[in-house]
Amino acid sequence: MPLNKEIQPGDNDELTRERLQATFDTQQMAAALWGSDLARKRRELAKKVDKLTVLHDSKDMSFMTREEKLSENARKVVQMFAHVADIVEDPSDDAEMFHLSSNAIGHEGHPFGVHFVMFIPALKAQADDEQREKWLMPALGLQLIGTYAQTELGHGTNLRALETMATFDKATDEFVIHTPTVTALKWWPGSLGKSSNHAVVSANLIIDGKSYGHHNFMVQIRDENTHKPLKGITVGDIGPKMAYNASDNGFLGFDHHRIPRRNMLMRHAKVDKNGVYTKPPHAKIGYSAMVHVRSVMIGHQGMFLGSASTIAIRYSLVRRQGEIKEGSGEVKILDYQTQQHRLFPQLARAYVFMFAGKEVRELYQKVLSDMEKGETTLLADLHALTSGLKSVVTHLCVAGMEQCRMACGGHGYSRASGIPEIWGVAVGGCTYEGENMVMLLQLARYLMKAVKETKKGKSLGRLVDYLLLPQDRHSLIGRVPQGEYGPHLAAFEHIARRQIFKVADELTKLQDKGMSKEIAWQKKAVELQRAARLHTRFYLAACFHRKVQSVVDGRIREALADLYHLHLNYELLDMVNYALEDAYLKADQVDFIREDMYRLLETIRPNAISLVDAFEFSDRELRSVLGRRDGHVYENLYKWAKESELNRADVLPYFDKYLKPMMLAARQRSNI
Amino acid sequence: MPLNKEIQPGDNDELTRERLQATFDTQQMAAALWGSDLARKRRELAKKVDKLTVLHDSKDMSFMTREEKLSENARKVVQMFAHVADIVEDPSDDAEMFHLSSNAIGHEGHPFGVHFVMFIPALKAQADDEQREKWLMPALGLQLIGTYAQTELGHGTNLRALETMATFDKATDEFVIHTPTVTALKWWPGSLGKSSNHAVVSANLIIDGKSYGHHNFMVQIRDENTHKPLKGITVGDIGPKMAYNASDNGFLGFDHHRIPRRNMLMRHAKVDKNGVYTKPPHAKIGYSAMVHVRSVMIGHQGMFLGSASTIAIRYSLVRRQGEIKEGSGEVKILDYQTQQHRLFPQLARAYVFMFAGKEVRELYQKVLSDMEKGETTLLADLHALTSGLKSVVTHLCVAGMEQCRMACGGHGYSRASGIPEIWGVAVGGCTYEGENMVMLLQLARYLMKAVKETKKGKSLGRLVDYLLLPQDRHSLIGRVPQGEYGPHLAAFEHIARRQIFKVADELTKLQDKGMSKEIAWQKKAVELQRAARLHTRFYLAACFHRKVQSVVDGRIREALADLYHLHLNYELLDMVNYALEDAYLKADQVDFIREDMYRLLETIRPNAISLVDAFEFSDRELRSVLGRRDGHVYENLYKWAKESELNRADVLPYFDKYLKPMMLAARQRSNI
Structure with missing residues (x-):
């Protein structure tokens, strides 16, 4: 048995000859790289994905439009979670899930891209027990899709400069979420544009005209059934990027949108119905x-x-x-x-x-x-x-x-x-x-x-x-x-x-x-x-x-x-x-x-x-x-190459529309 | 008059204040960069393109599929040549044409991408007078579209390793162009896949079983009117790339495709009807x-x-x-x-x-x-x-x-x-x-x-x-x-x-x-x-x-x-x-x-x-x-962002197809 375990019959001879020179066992090296447990899981997981054709790319993503990519990865990720228990040993193990995702979905994003990575961790860290009951369980069960909306069109690293406001209205026991300028639009959150129906939104908390800095608020942004944006909410995709184009990174604006007071995530900081603010115990809690x-x-x-x-x-x-x-x-x-x-x-x-x-x-x-x-x-x-x-x-x-x-x-x-x-x-x-x-x-x-x-x-x-x-x-x-x-x-x-x-x-x-x-x-x-x-x-x-x-x-x-x-x-x-x-x-x-x-x-x-x-x-x-x-x-x-979208026909319409008339006219001119 | 000539009313104040600090005249600096003549031409040219709406992008190319990009740039480049005499002072000036192209077309390519840059120069340098008459004039007038096909799927820099063959057949006074293996397929030439109907093809010249190294041959690859590939010719697009995706870089294969002997470009090297080969006078002629x-x-x-x-x-x-x-x-x-x-x-x-x-x-x-x-x-x-x-x-x-x-x-x-x-x-x-x-x-x-x-x-x-x-x-x-x-x-x-x-x-x-x-x-x-x-x-x-x-x-x-x-x-x-x-x-x-x-x-x-x-x-x-x-x-x-292709509708079909059924099922499960 050769030390390199990747050799298979029918391979390119050049590679087989190279592999036969291995001075070490490749699976042992894999164990050194990944840890022996994860290395084993990765191998098994890849085999299972190989057999589950519903998880396979229907064609190379390079040939797809963005909408096709989103649709394809929505299809696969839904299937992936439907089969997750059969494929991975522990769905709560990030490392195992990452490898499953990279086999089935790839790295271009999908509709739950932020849901598990940021939305749920934010709820776990910042929602109080009652709030966890209300949102965390449904989120874990995929009854809703959430994202995490912090950066704004005009503001990034410096959180103190965020412009989105959450003003407390004592009369109705609500917060009024508002985007006062175009630079205040939430901008960049993954899966925000077209997929999510909920968002944890960072906004500047204001009570009685006084600012308490940025806090997080749970906001439903789209109707659970029709998926239409709710009244007072503007949401959409921010357009194509260098990569990650199967992710609908989005923008989000609020026109005096009202949410209940209890939608502020209150595990640490709190606002009571009288507008009394309680500071979080540690300043560096999100750290x-x-x-x-x-x-x-x-x-x-x-x-x-x-x-x-x-x-x-x-x-x-x-x-x-x-x-x-x-x-x-x-x-x-x-x-x-x-x-x-x-x-x-x-x-x-x-x-x-x-x-x-x-x-x-x-x-x-x-x-x-x-x-x-x-x-x-x-x-x-x-x-x-x-x-x-x-x-x-x-x-x-x-x-x-x-x-x-x-x-x-x-x-x-x-x-x-x-x-x-x-x-x-x-x-x-x-x-x-x-x-x-x-x-x-x-x-x-x-x-x-x-x-x-x-x-x-x-x-x-x-x-x-x-x-x-x-x-x-x-x-x-x-x-x-x-x-x-x-x-x-x-x-x-x-x-x-x-x-x-x-x-x-x-x-x-x-x-x-x-x-x-x-x-x-x-x-x-x-x-x-x-x-x-x-x-x-x-x-x-x-x-x-x-x-x-x-x-x-x-x-x-x-x-x-x-x-x-x-x-x-x-x-x-x-x-x-x-x-x-x-x-x-x-x-x-x-x-x-x-x-x-x-x-x-x-x-x-x-x-x-x-x-x-x-x-x-x-x-x-x-x-x-x-x-x-x-x-x-x-x-x-x-x-x-033969699968290139341009090879769908020998002659594409632009030939008849633009190139042929040009060449014909030129030939006619030359014959005069 | 401020030294910075780019200031205009209505600009962002921040930039105007910055521009007022200029210690030099920006147009004079432009002259130092481009040469004063070209700097002036660039300014005039940009103004003319501004007025010619047929040359404007119909939307940002980032929102287009590859086929839309090709079609859009075919449209613009045909218009550009139709108007070229009104816009540039000297259409034979590469520098001026480059600037026109970068204003109107951009840098992603177009159907004549290689025609003027390599096809025509190859004819000028290597076609003899009779051949120039036959192909150069029609090429300059855009009666045909040509490309230059040299690199192969398995061969690049080392030209001596090219596999495509041009075997002389004395009986018919023809060359037989042939691609013996998949690695011999011509690969990468710009505008080859879908746009060009002619190609200058590098192939290994063989006479009486003896190889004379790579030479260039004029090959018509598509019918002038129907644009269908000719018999014995396989041609198509090589698929999407990192960029240049408005260019149909292509592949090209030949199955014993016959061309007349006089289709070898014979300004320097020659083959006569008896199969007698004449060497080019200098070895480094293409240099x-x-x-x-x-x-x-x-x-x-x-x-x-x-x-x-x-x-x-x-x-x-x-x-x-x-x-x-x-x-x-x-x-x-x-x-x-x-x-x-x-x-x-x-x-x-x-x-x-x-x-x-x-x-x-x-x-x-x-x-x-x-x-x-x-x-x-x-x-x-x-x-x-x-x-x-x-x-x-x-x-x-x-x-x-x-x-x-x-x-x-x-x-x-x-x-x-x-x-x-x-x-x-x-x-x-x-x-x-x-x-x-x-x-x-x-x-x-x-x-x-x-x-x-x-x-x-x-x-x-x-x-x-x-x-x-x-x-x-x-x-x-x-x-x-x-x-x-x-x-x-x-x-x-x-x-x-x-x-x-x-x-x-x-x-x-x-x-x-x-x-x-x-x-x-x-x-x-x-x-x-x-x-x-x-x-x-x-x-x-x-x-x-x-x-x-x-x-x-x-x-x-x-x-x-x-x-x-x-x-x-x-x-x-x-x-x-x-x-x-x-x-x-x-x-x-x-x-x-x-x-x-x-x-x-x-x-x-x-x-x-x-x-x-x-x-x-x-x-x-x-x-x-x-x-x-x-x-x-x-x-x-x-x-x-609002023009993003994903914003064509508030709710995209993949929601109803995949996400809604998943969430509904999850909600039903949780209610049981």
């Missing part, structure tokens, strides 16, 4: 939900990059182009150093992002259980960490996916490659759930605080402990890397520490010169972001290290270590100027790093396909002609 | 056409980045978000250093890419006139230069456009921003007309040859002269930059030279150890690409310098110099490790560069809108709600 979404995002982004890597690496073993030595025949494009250098570092990133996602979700669980014991110190740490990770990981993911796509040459540009769509989905992550630039500055704020503590000899927490450690003045990286690449990891630490202290000093100097704290912060904003990025990249490298250390199986560990060492070299080169500036690294050491990186590209090459096979993405999930497991690319590209 | 397309691309990419910069900078002056000082009100997002750092370097790149495009096109004209005198030495130089520029410029453009898009926050993700579409068009440029990685290696080959010459004390040509110059060991960059930033430009030169010589030495060493030339090249491929990139970036910086030097008007020159200096600082930081490795730059000098860059961001800020206004892109051309000249963004976003 942990945000942290949760971001921690989940990190793993998902890793999967997106893993998908793109799978597609590009498989295709690079099918595609032959050019000769290395004239007359020796065309070679597989993955045999070029340039192609390896383009792809393997992305593969390594996909691995570490998935590991980091897992580590962060575990940390989140710990924070949650700590919080139940009243212990909240780790929350700020986790918030800072996820802010940085969200920003760095999304940025590197989309840049990496583009490299994967371009590595597929012309065919990467076709929707048949599958990368354009997942790239479009992933790139949204740079903006939603906290714009990346803002996120970096949030982490930077935490780091500057940590420096202050450090100067008092204290540490804010585990994540910034290293700021207290004694520093080597010069790197110990040598021509022959030491087994565990300790000096490489130390260089990440040094680089992060140096930039953090440097910008902290610069901030102090500006303030010493009389500049206000806010203006000094502005003047150093870009340098602060650099500090946040370098800190995060150190965290990622260290996380990879921890993972490799934790693996027991020697063959898995060795294959992972190759990726880890490549990651260290590649990322270090990407930030090497910081280590050169203070002569921590010398020029010959940088050359050692380069040489070792090129060596590792060659080492990884024979295992490349097995390293991507270990993700165990099903063909159904990848939705890529180029990335098919069986490697039968070209005949299927042709088959795919 | 200059490739160089031409690449040199045109550089300017176009600059325009794409300029468009994205215009959109992002205008929107960043309309959008307010967050407070720098608490309680002082939300600020324009362009007031953040992070936003300036994101956008202004892209703006500077757009400028220099447009300048480089112009310089290279002029060089191309010189090469052409030299060639007429039999002088071809500059051709290799120009080929190397355009290879590097094509690769570096397309890469930096698309990365920069993504920064522009993300700088628009959530709304940048909407198709309303306009950036997704032009980004999708621009990113294709990384792959077509020579894949970027291959292009860099072509330049590297030239550079390695140049090093050999240099060691003999000679120079290959003007572009690599600097390799011969004496070198400073340390940079002279100081805390206060000298007027012309000479030491900065010298650093680019130093960095390029160092890497070029370094990799040349490494290649020699490997070969001295007994490695073959080809394998050594493989082992150093990534380092060779780095050398090619650094050489090109030095060229770009030097080009910017030449441009600033050439400007006479003091105010224009000052504003341009700010952008140039920003470019120097920003790009230098991006490659600074190369200058740190050999201690050419010291840490404090790097800090000087950083400080000066942050200073320049503030200097440029008040002129930002005028610097983008100077491109004079019309609203019709930009097709962006965010980038509207008048700054009325929000109300028009709402207006745009």
